[in-house]
Amino acid sequence: MVSDDLLEVVNHEVWFEPRNGLVLKWGHYPNVDGKLDPLCITRAFSLANGKVMPVFVGLDRSIKDGLFVEFEGEAVAVEYDRGIYSLTSDGKWIFGRRVPSNRSIEEVRHILGFAKVYLDGDIKPLGLELEIMLNEGVEVLFRGELVDTKVKLRNAKGTFEFEAGEKVQFVEGVNVLSARFVDDLGFVKRSLVTTLTVLV
Numbered sequence: 001m002v003s004d005d006l007l008e009v010v011n012h013e014v015w016f017e018p019r020n021g022l023v024l025k026w027g028h029y030p031n032v033d034g035k036l037d038p039l040c041i042t043r044a045f046s047l048a049n050g051k052v053m054p055v056f057v058g059l060d061r062s063i064k065d066g067l068f069v070e071f072e073g074e075a076v077a078v079e080y081d082r083g084i085y086s087l088t089s090d091g092k093w094i095f096g097r098r099v100p101s102n103r104s105i106e107e108v109r110h111i112l113g114f115a116k117v118y119l120d121g122d123i124k125p126l127g128l129e130l131e132i133m134l135n136e137g138v139e140v141l142f143r144g145e146l147v148d149t150k151v152k153l154r155n156a157k158g159t160f161e162f163e164a165g166e167k168v169q170f171v172e173g174v175n176v177l178s179a180r181f182v183d184d185l186g187f188v189k190r191s192l193v194t195t196l197t198v199l200v
Contacts, residue, residue, distance in 0.1 A: 014078060014115040015176040016069065016197040022076060022117065023066040024057060029154040029176040032065045040080045047126065048073030074120040077128060082111035084188070109191045117197040132177050132196035140164045140179045140194070151179045170200045 014036055015029050016022045027033035044055035056070040057078065069076060086094045089104040099105055114128040123134045125141065133139040138151050146164075153160045153168050155175040162168070164179070175198040183190035 013176070013178050013193055013195050014080065014113055015174070015195050016076065016115065016117040016199075017066070017174055018199060019063075022069040022071070023063055024069050024078065024115075025066045029174065030156075035059075035065075035067060036080065038067060040082055041078055042081050043077075043079040044069075045077055046071040046073035047075040074122065075116065075118045075126060077114070077116040077126045079128065080113045080115075082113065084108060084110050108188045110188055111191045112193075114192070114194040115197070116195070117199065119199070123196075128194065130179070130181050130192040130194040132179055132194055134196075134198075137165045137167045138162075138177060140181070142181055142183070142192075147181055149179050149181055151177055153177050170198050172200050174199060 012027050012033055015025050017025055024036060025032050026036040038057055038059065041057055044057050046053045046055050053071070053073055055076055055078070057067050060068045083095060085108070086099045086105050087107045087109070088094060088099070089106050092103070094103070112129070114130055116126055116128065116131065125131060125133060125144070130140070130142050132151070133141060140147050140149050140151065149164050150161055151164055153162070153175060155171045156173050157171055168177070177196045177198065179194055181192045183192060
């Protein structure tokens with residue numbers, strides 16, 4: 001079984017930061033690790049007065065540490081597919097469905113991600129396969145149903161881990177909540193990561 005620490009190294013997260021609109025970042029807040037490949041984004045949308053609107057994500061030379069996000073509305077969501085990775089018995093990650101015959105496969109992961117941000121404070125489900133909600137405490141939904149998983153909060157004060165259901169305190173600036181969930185289909189495990197960016 002692949003450790004959560006190893007998965008976190010392989011599977012970074014996406015979050016949003018305000019800068020002349022929004023910038024999409026890749027890594028583990030506040031540490032940026034390159035840029036998310038825009039071609040792996042499978043869906044990007046916003047919610048504007050109850051209507052789903054298209055969102056445009058792309059490269060801009062003036063933004064060195066992320067992707068620009070062009071949108072209208074009060075909430076933005078992005079879904080992305082990082083593909084299939086095989087973990088070999090000697091600890092290597094091999095991208096794609098084919099693995100050399102001299103390698104022994106320990107596990108196959110399909111890595112998928114989801115990220116959202118609300119700009120008006122009204123946090124409601126957007127229908128992502130895995131998403132974080134704020135009610136009395138932090139909730140994590142998989143296909144609309146509550147799941148019991150760990151949640152991380154990263155902000156200017158550090159990184160904090162807690163169980164879903166607990167209450168959290170945000171600090172001024174960017175707060176990134178993240179959660180992981182494994183949808184075990186047998187041979188291929190769907191490794192899902194989701195973030196909720198809270199701007200205070």
